[in-house]
Amino acid sequence: xxxxxxxxxxxxxxxxxxxxxxCAQDMNHNSMYWYRQDPGxxxxxxxxxxxxxxxxxxxxxxxxxxxxxxKREFSLRLESAxxxxxxxxxxxxxxxxxxxxxxxxxxxxxxxxxxSIL
Amino acid sequence: xxxxxxxxxxxxMQEGKNYTIxxxxxTTSDRLYWYRQDPGxxxxxxxxxxxxxxVKQEGRLMASLDTKARLSTLHITAAxxxxxxxxxxxxxxxxxxxxxxxxxxxxxxx
Numbered sequence: 001x002x003x004x005x006x007x008x009x010x011x012x013x014x015x016x017x018x019x020x021x022x023c024a025q026d027m028n029h030n031s032m033y034w035y036r037q038d039p040g041x042x043x044x045x046x047x048x049x050x051x052x053x054x055x056x057x058x059x060x061x062x063x064x065x066x067x068x069x070x071k072r073e074f075s076l077r078l079e080s081a082x083x084x085x086x087x088x089x090x091x092x093x094x095x096x097x098x099x100x101x102x103x104x105x106x107x108x109x110x111x112x113x114x115x116s117i118l
Numbered sequence: 119x120x121x122x123x124x125x126x127x128x129x130x131m132q133e134g135k136n137y138t139i140x141x142x143x144x145t146t147s148d149r150l151y152w153y154r155q156d157p158g159x160x161x162x163x164x165x166x167x168x169x170x171x172x173v174k175q176e177g178r179l180m181a182s183l184d185t186k187a188r189l190s191t192l193h194i195t196a197a198x199x200x201x202x203x204x205x206x207x208x209x210x211x212x213x214x215x216x217x218x219x220x221x222x223x224x225x226x227x228x
Contacts, residue, residue: 031214040127042206042218043161050214058215090160106151106163107208107216 002026006091006110013081013117021076021113023091031094032074033058033107034066036087043090049074081117089113120145122209124219132227134196139222141190141207149210150190152181154203155221161206164192197226 007022025032030051035043045058049068063085065077074093078085092107121144131137141150149168153161165174167183167190174181178201180193190207207219 033214033216035218040220042122042220043208044218045215048214056214059217104149104166104168106153106166108163109161111160 004091004093004108004110006089006113008113009111010114011116013078013115015082015117017081017117018077018079019081019115020078021089021091021115022073023075023110024073025091025093025108026072027093027095027108028071029093029095029108030071032068033092033094034064034074034076035090035092036060036085037090037112038087046076046089083117085115086117087115089115120209120211120217122207122217122219124205124207124222126222127220128223128225130225130227131194131197133198136196137194139192139194139205139224141192141219143188143190143207143209143217145188145211147185147188147209148212150183151208151210151216152190152192153206153208155206156203164205194224197224199226199228202226 004025033048034046037043044060047066049055052071055066067075090112091110094107123142152164155161165181170185172183178195183190204221204223206221209217
């Protein structure tokens with residue numbers, strides 16, 4: 001079971017460059033999430049997708065865009081990278097909120113993408 | 119604004135000792151989760167707490183939830199080195215917007 005797969009694992013960018021972080025899950029989950037993790041700040045939600053075809057802003061969406069390509073894939077794009085976006089990015093997925101069995105399950109996380117912007 | 123506060127932020131303890139990590143949150147919540155993260159790794163689910171008074175135990179870890187006090191605790195019994203990690207609580211306010219605590223970095227000394 002692959003679970004949640006993120007690519008790439010590491011990336012270094014220059015300020016102003018663009019890049020897309022990829023995330024795919026094989027658990028048939030409806031909802032998917034992008035978080036960033038910074039020292040001393042826990043995980044902060046960037047965007048989420050409640051189901052295929054929908055996306056919504058989280059706590060820190062500025063500077064990012066997302067695409068829910070299909071049920072399996074949810075990508076995060078940095079159009080013009082800034083040093084403040086240096087972070088570790090985690091993708092997560094979860095089953096159907098309307099299904100009582102799935103709604104009580106935790107989120108499943110990928111291994112993260114470590115992104116440095118110079 | 120929903121806030122989730124954990125304390126302590128850092129905890130250094132001797133093997134064999136007991137200690138409790140606290141997670142306070144500022145609004146009603148349907149569910150509360152505890153995760154463990156090893157350095158450079160992903161988050162691993164430990165416990166899901168679904169209702170007031172819920173208690174879950176796994177090995178040397180026990181989690182509880184008091185929804186009236188808006189408080190969850192993670193109790194460590196007779197700590198061992200393998201428990202060294204960062205522990206996060208996360209609150210599900212009934213939307214998709216989970217809120218994570220800042221984490222408690224635990225170091226168990228031999």
